[in-house]
Structures are given as C-alpha cells and as structure tokens.
Amino acid sequence: MSDALSHSMEIRKHVVETDRGIVASQHRQAAEAGAEVLRAGGDAVDAAVACGFVCGVLEPWMSGPAGGGAAMHWRADTGKAHALNFGMCAPAGLKIEDFPLSGQGIAGDLFPWDRVIKDRNVMGAKAVAVPAVVDGLAAAHERWGRLPWAEVLSPAIEHAKRGMAIDWYASLIIASATADLARDPDAALMFLIDGKWPRPFSWTALPTDRIDQSRMADSLDTLARDGAAALHGGDLGAAMAKDVRDKGGYLTSDDLAANRAQFQAPLPVPYRDALFHVMPGLTAGPTFARAMQHLEGHSLPDLAAAYPAYARAMFAAYDDRLSNMGHDGEIPQAPGCTTHFSVVDRSGNMVAHTQTLLSVFGARIVSPSTGFVMNNGIMWFDPAHGRPNSLAAGKPCLMNVCPALGQAGDKRFALGASGGRKIVGAVAQIASFLADFDMDLEQAFHLPRIDVSGGAEITADAALPPAAKAALKEVAPVIETPRSLLPYPFACPAGVLQDGTRRFGATEVMTAWGDAVAEPE
Numbered sequence: 001m002s003d004a005l006s007h008s009m010e011i012r013k014h015v016v017e018t019d020r021g022i023v024a025s026q027h028r029q030a031a032e033a034g035a036e037v038l039r040a041g042g043d044a045v046d047a048a049v050a051c052g053f054v055c056g057v058l059e060p061w062m063s064g065p066a067g068g069g070a071a072m073h074w075r076a077d078t079g080k081a082h083a084l085n086f087g088m089c090a091p092a093g094l095k096i097e098d099f100p101l102s103g104q105g106i107a108g109d110l111f112p113w114d115r116v117i118k119d120r121n122v123m124g125a126k127a128v129a130v131p132a133v134v135d136g137l138a139a140a141h142e143r144w145g146r147l148p149w150a151e152v153l154s155p156a157i158e159h160a161k162r163g164m165a166i167d168w169y170a171s172l173i174i175a176s177a178t179a180d181l182a183r184d185p186d187a188a189l190m191f192l193i194d195g196k197w198p199r200p201f202s203w204t205a206l207p208t209d210r211i212d213q214s215r216m217a218d219s220l221d222t223l224a225r226d227g228a229a230a231l232h233g234g235d236l237g238a239a240m241a242k243d244v245r246d247k248g249g250y251l252t253s254d255d256l257a258a259n260r261a262q263f264q265a266p267l268p269v270p271y272r273d274a275l276f277h278v279m280p281g282l283t284a285g286p287t288f289a290r291a292m293q294h295l296e297g298h299s300l301p302d303l304a305a306a307y308p309a310y311a312r313a314m315f316a317a318y319d320d321r322l323s324n325m326g327h328d329g330e331i332p333q334a335p336g337c338t339t340h341f342s343v344v345d346r347s348g349n350m351v352a353h354t355q356t357l358l359s360v361f362g363a364r365i366v367s368p369s370t371g372f373v374m375n376n377g378i379m380w381f382d383p384a385h386g387r388p389n390s391l392a393a394g395k396p397c398l399m400n401v402c403p404a405l406g407q408a409g410d411k412r413f414a415l416g417a418s419g420g421r422k423i424v425g426a427v428a429q430i431a432s433f434l435a436d437f438d439m440d441l442e443q444a445f446h447l448p449r450i451d452v453s454g455g456a457e458i459t460a461d462a463a464l465p466p467a468a469k470a471a472l473k474e475v476a477p478v479i480e481t482p483r484s485l486l487p488y489p490f491a492c493p494a495g496v497l498q499d500g501t502r503r504f505g506a507t508e509v510m511t512a513w514g515d516a517v518a519e520p521e
Contacts, residue, residue, distance in 0.1 A: 005484060015442040015506045016516040022505035023047055024494040024516035025341035026062070026418065030054035031517040033155035034343060037147065038519035044345040045073070045144040046152050048353050049137045053156035053220065055339045056133075057213060058164050059513075061173055061361045062339045062418070065223070065231065066131045066240065066372040069338075069355035070279045072266065072403040073140060074414065076348035081268075081277035081405050083285075086136025086261040087397055088129035088377035091250035094393040098126060099383050114384050121378045121391070123180055125249030127363040129377025129397060131231075133355045136261040138228035143263075144349070153224040160217035160371075163210035169512045171201040172486060177361050184247070186366040187373070215371030233257035239369035247365055266405075271296055274408035274435035284321075284402035284424040291317035291428045300436050304467040307450055307460075310432070311475045314425050314452045337362060338418035340403070344496040344503050346519070352403035352414035352495075354423075402427045408435035412498045417508075419491030421453035426491035434497070441497045445506040448483075449490050452476075459489055483510045 016022055021044065023034035033054045034047035042050075048071070056064035063069070068088035074081050102117045113121070120126045141149055164170065174181070174191050175198035181187040188195040190211060199209055222236050230236040237256040244251040269276040269289045276292065278285035291313045298309035338356035356375075363376035380398055381391035389398050402424045403416040415430055417423045426449060433444035448461030450472065458472050462482045472478050481489045492508035496516070505516025 005482065011509055012446060013506065013509050013515075015440070015445070015504050016518050017502060017504050018518035019501050019503065020519035020521070021047065021343070021345040022496050022503050022516055022518050023051055023341060023343050024496050024505035024507050025051050025055065026339045026492065026494060026507065026511055026514045027055055027058050028513055028515035028517065029058055029159070030341065031515055034341070035517040035519050036155070037152055038345055040147060042147045042152065042345075043144055044343040044349040044351045045140045046147045047343045047345065048341070048351040049141050049145065049152045050155050051341050051343065052133070052137050052353060052355060053153055054159055055341065055355070057156050057159045057216065059339055060164065060373050061177070061357070062337050063133070063355040063357055064373055065134050065219070065370075066362070066367065066374045067133045067355050067357045068129070068131050068375065068377065068397070068399070069133055069136065069353070070283055070399065070401045070403055071136065071140065071351060071353040072277060072279065072405045072414065073144070074350040074405050074412070075144070081266045083264040083266040083277070083279050084136055084140055084261055085264055085279065085281060085283070086132040086139075087282065087399050088131055088375060089259050089396045090378060090381065090391065090393055091130055091252065091255045092258075092394045093250040093252065094378070094391070096391055096393070099391060101383060113382055116383050121381070121383055122359065122376060123183070123364050125244050125247035125363065125365060125374075127376035127378045128244050128249045128251055128365075128374045129380075130251065130255040130259040131375055132259050132261055134223060134231050135228045139261040139263070140351075149227060150224040153220060157217055157220045157224060160213040160220055163213045166199045166201060166209040166211065168201045169486070171199050173360065174198055177364065180364040181361060184365040186368045187361070187364055190366050190371070213371060215368070217371075219370040219372065231256060232260060236370060240367045240372060243367040243369050244374060271435060274406060276431060277405040279401065279403060282396055282398045284400050287317045287321045287424045288402050288404065288428055290320050291424065292431070295428070295432065300432070303437070304465065304471055306432065306436070307464065307468045308471040308475045310425075310429055311450060311452055311458050311472055314428065315476070317424070318453065338401070338420070340416040340418050340492070340494050342414040342416060342494050342496045342505070344414065344498055348412070348498055350405060350412070350414040350496065352405060352416045354401040354403050354416050354418070356401065356418070400424070404431065406431055406434065409438070410499055413495055415493060415495040417491040417493035419488060422451050422491035425449070425451050425453060426493050430493055430495065441495060441504045441506045445493065445495070446509060451490055461490065485510050485512055
C-alpha cells in the first residue's frame, strides 16, 4: 500500500434500512434496477436477474453473460435453502499440449502457477472457459420469478444502449489493463481511444465519455426474446463460440449446450446457535464450513481473542482446501474480476449471488458478434500435470465464490463477496460478527478484518486495535495495511439482513460504486 495515502481519512457508508425489499450490489445503478423490479411486484429472484445483467453492462470487466458463478436462494414460504451452481468448465476440445510450461517462473496474474508459454491460460482465446451465468439467472427465474423474463432484462438493455459512462474509477480500471486490451482489436475498439490509449477523465467536470455497448444491447435483446437457449445451443451462442475459435480458442456450440446451471443440495453449516447454508462442491463453500468448524472450537470472549481465532481457523481451512481441492493460491492484492450482490424482498425471500469473469477483463478479448467480454476461466486450473486441480478437457473449474445464507437468533441474512481467495475469509468473519457478537450490519461491515489467503502471513487492517495486532503476531507474521478505494487488500462483501419486519443492506465501505438500495414506495 502506498506510503503517500492519508492516515487520517475515514470513509463510512450508511446502512440502508426499510420494511420493504433491498438490493445490495457492487454497482449502485444495478442495485437501483433491482429495487425498481421489487417495486413492480417482482420476487427477489426477479430483482437478482435485473441486477445481474446490469452489473454485466456497467462492470463489464467484472462479470457478464460470458462468465460463471453460483448463488444461494432462500425461500421464505418453505423455509428452505437452495444452491445453484452455474460455474464454468474447460471446453471439450481443449488440448493440454497447447499449454506448455515456459520455465520462466511464476505467472503474473491471480495465481502463482508455473508460467505457461505466451500466458495462454491467462490471456487470449485459449483461456476462455465455457460460461453459464445466463443459464443460472434463467434457471432461478424459471422456478421462482414473477415478472416476465424480458421485463427484468430491460434495464440492462437500456443501459447498454446508452453505454457505460467513464468516471475516474472506470478510467483507472481501463488504464490498468490498457496494454493487454490493445492486443485484441475488438477489446481495443470497445475500451480504448484510437485502439491504444486509456480513456481519460476530467478532474473538474462530470463524465461525458461513454463506451459504445450497442452490440451488447442487441445481444441482450436477443436473450430477452429467446431466453438462455439463445446462448446455450442457439444462434447467439454459436456466433460467440465462432468468435472465440476465430481468435484461436476452443469454445463450441456443443460446449455451451452442455454446460448448464444445476440446482444442488446446499451444504448446511451448524455453528454454535447459528446455522449457515453455503455452496457444495468445487466452490469456497466447503472451505467456509471447515473454517467455521475450526472456529467453533475457540472461545471468543471479545474481539481481541476473535482475530487470532479467525487466523487459525482460516489457516486450517486453506490447508485443507489446498490439499484436497487443488492448489489455487492467489498473489495478494492482485486485481480480481468478480461481482457479488445480495437481495431480500418483502416476503423475506433472499438471494446471495456471485458472478465472475475471473481476471479483470477476463481473457482481455471481446466477442465482436455479441459485444461480450470473454472470461479466462482456464486460469483457474493448475497448468502443471498430476495435481488435484490440473488442467483437463471438459473439467469443471474450482471457483472461489462463497455466497452464503445464515440465521442467528432472530436475524436472517444473505452474504457474499468479490475478491478471489479473500472471499471466504471475509464471509466467515462477517458471519461470526453477526452470530458471535450479535452485531448489526453496519457494525459488521465497518469492522476491520484480516486475510490469510496469501500464504504464511496475515494481512491485517491497520485500524485493528493494538491488542488484536499483538495477538495476531503470536499466530504468524503480520502485514498491516489500510483499507483503500483501490487496490483492495481485502474482499468486497455485500449483504442483506432481516430482523423481524425490518430489513437492512450494506456493501463494502471502500467500493466506490457499491451501494444498497431500498425498494421505493
């Protein structure tokens, strides 16, 4: 973290409270779209569909129709949790021999894999995995949605027609990836000036520059008319797959038709007097469960004792994950490409939804036929052979997503975060704040956190009390860093909570665009 940053600046966010529904999202306009859907009589699922598609338009480097993810759904009428996996997988035609190790050290993106020649598993068309996020949104809508599919996609279509406005935050994100985007003519055309320059922003004027997303608007309109089938086996998917193959990748229509969202039995996690439900399988859900199991063995008389307990529990959980689920260690503070949002409606139905392209701008290529930024899900796999998470054709990706549902006392909540391997630690700590210390959402989201996902050291928020820092140093070496607007040394959570007839929503304090928005009257 830069030594030039202010040590006296304090940033806070108001937690939204209402007796109606709430959407908490990394992008305020996506949350507004979901809240308007709630006002129109939509279910939490309808709001999630609207929010998810708008996020793909207004945060195109974070997620979109060419991505994947997972969601937890709570249905108030039945009192049941449902897990929905719409993760990515490797294309059936992927050739392992196309990813030879270069012998030049560690790759420089999210994961410390052995470097592949020309970074083919990180950038370019060969890094593209088979997406399923559109089918994930459609599967939930088909089961529980109340409003027409085309109606809940209309906010995203309108945003795409206008094009995303370039403010200081968007300008910085694009500038950080300019060299990579310039390698793909279609990405350069969409995001850069003259195909090679970052988009500047004014220090003193409102943003007037907008990205041309008209092609994406047309594709979303097709999805609104024809549903997820347009992408998974239809002409839209065929065009996108051909674009990827023309750029040297493997994606086919058959891949898209085969990789569909799946409802699964959720993983229940009993914890003291609380109960959580998370994703099973190749997600961070089992890691969350393992962390809470370890944490339950520790006494937590106060926060000073809690932080070293969090560190020990997460070290143990990560050790289990890396040993049994595949090595997916992340370089600390590298940029991640994920968005999470949480929704609760008037009836108490909840959605915790995480969607991702993996890296910022995914594979750094754009499908010209669809206007979609393509994922780089192949980077989730270890390119070295013979390991639990080694690359293979048709193999599902091991994701870091951790959408979670919880109940502690009279409180019921939906949580999740973006931030790669930082996600599960953030979700576990906030879950403990709510369950062990009976905090409200505002306290839980403003409280300092730690992260242990970078290896043998603990990354600790500089705002932690001295007693907590001293206790952490008894566990492992500590690196202190302040939370900042960019980069993010910790994950970026978003959550909603219901307590009786009152509902609350919050997003990470340091996300410039993130906000919770209540359903209008």
